[in-house]
Amino acid sequence: MEKINRSNSEFSNRLPIKIVQFGEGNFLRAFVEYAIQKLNQNADFNAGIAVVQPIDKGLVNMINAQDGLYTLFMKGVKKGEEIQEKELITNIVKAVDPYASFDEYLSLAKEEELAFIISNTTEAGIEYIASDLPTMQPPVSFPAKLTVLLHERFKHFNGAADKGLTIIPCELINYNSDTLKEVILKYCTDWKLGQDFVSWLLNNCSFHNTLVDRIVPGYPKDQIEEYNSQLDYKDDLIVSAESFFLWVIEGDDELKAKLPFEKTDLDVKIVEDMQSYRTRKVRILNGAHTAMVPFSLLYGNETVKETVDNAFTGEFINKAVFEEINETLNMDKQELASFSEEILDRFRNPFIKHLLSSIALNSISKFKVRVLPSLTGYVDIHKTLPVHLTFAFAALIRFYKGTWNGQSLPVNDSEDIVSFFDGLWKSDDYEKIARLTLQNKSFWDEDLTEISGLIKAITIALEEIDANGIEAGFAKFQERIK
Secondary structure, three states: OOOOOOOOOOOOOOOEEEEEEOOHHHHHHHHHHHHHHHHHHHHHHEEEEEEOOOOOOOHHHHHHHHHOEEEEEEEEEEEEEEEEEEEEEOOEEEEEOOOOOOOHHHHHHOOOOOOOEEEEEOOOOOOOOOOOOOOOOOOOHHHHHHHHHHHHHHHHHHOHHOOOOOEOOOOOOHHHHHHHHHHHHHHHHHOOOOOOHHHHHHHHHHEEOOEEEEEOOOOHHHHHHHHHHHOOOOOOOOOEEEEEEEEEEEOOHHHHHHHOOOHHOOEEEEOOOOHHHHHHHHHHHHHHHHHHHHHHHHHHOHHHHHHHHHHHHHHHHHHHHHHHHHHHOOOHHHHHHHHHHHHHHHHHHOOOOOHHHOEEEOOOHHHHHHHHHHHHHHHHHHOOOOOHHHHHHHHHHHHHOEEEEEEOOEEEEEEHHHHHHHHHHOOHHHHHHHHHHHOHHHOOOOOHHOOOOOHHHHHHHHHHHHHHHHHHHHHHHHHHHO
């Protein structure tokens, strides 16, 4: 078969460049390009994307070899129904390597219709590097590269107000846009780029914090023959993703007018403050993941899907989410319920094998951020302990013993945490193990022994887990703490 490109397909026309995108990896191609394609199809958005390779090595040559065309496969479960879709993505106009052709990179600043900057350069990408200079071709950091591009646009269009850009980073850090803006302004000072340019940035460009959510396994190398069999062309850039899609962007009515996602069926929320959505994701999706890992591994499951499909562990997670975690979130209850159902559908996705052992890394710090606020929040509201989250907490402590029924457990944490539990589990005094763990402020940033009844509940749970296992132990635990 022939490799897909614009000369051997019906997509010979190239769209005007309205978006410069930093990052050419799987996530952006399965997320942003897909979203922009929906806008082009449903809202006459007519936007082409110029992709910039943010580091020295990347996919620019492969993308250009296919004229920006590639196939996105989306698979998942929605309300119990399996979904499988594929779409040829057609909106990448060109890919640029600033390390190989810096002039071509700078020329993007001069594009008349350019309106947006979008990025995903990994969590480490939004960084300040003091040694970056405006004379470097290119500077090392992404914010420095972007500062150079913005300054070039400012100069080329003589500071025209209508040539400002809308900047939407997708890096997985909280307040990603605020952080990016802060670093750019620091370069403006370091490089003495002038107050006129700073004023143009502040008054004519807009920066928008975001939350992105879609699992993107990427190139399906283990099933590539199966994927290729569905195509009548050769595609070296196939990308696979789950069907679920959520993009939350902080913005106002002006941004909604610029990005008319209401004309599509995508779940894109443009809101004044996205923190409640971030909290929802961290508490429900990430919290359920973290809560399930120890007790589900001790039960005998290996994957997230097995956990939610199993009668006992599935009901446990369901109740932990719907009856305990959601109770602590100050959002519309119906919206929380719908989101939670979607999360459980994602956990059931038969096309993604998500090993519990692979998400066991740094479980103590994850529990503190993702689960503990739900546990303490429930106590604050109901003046009693949440049964499932408390038992999950005990299972976490038992997990860090490192062995279960003569087998090693996939404990993966910093040396000081592993060492703490190694010493602790030399004792068989469950009350002491519970008390010393709960009062360790280096773990939790607070003394959890001050929560009424928690030492006793964790002690009982540890006793029952070791005496009766997870399922029978949980039943006994419920009886004893009534």
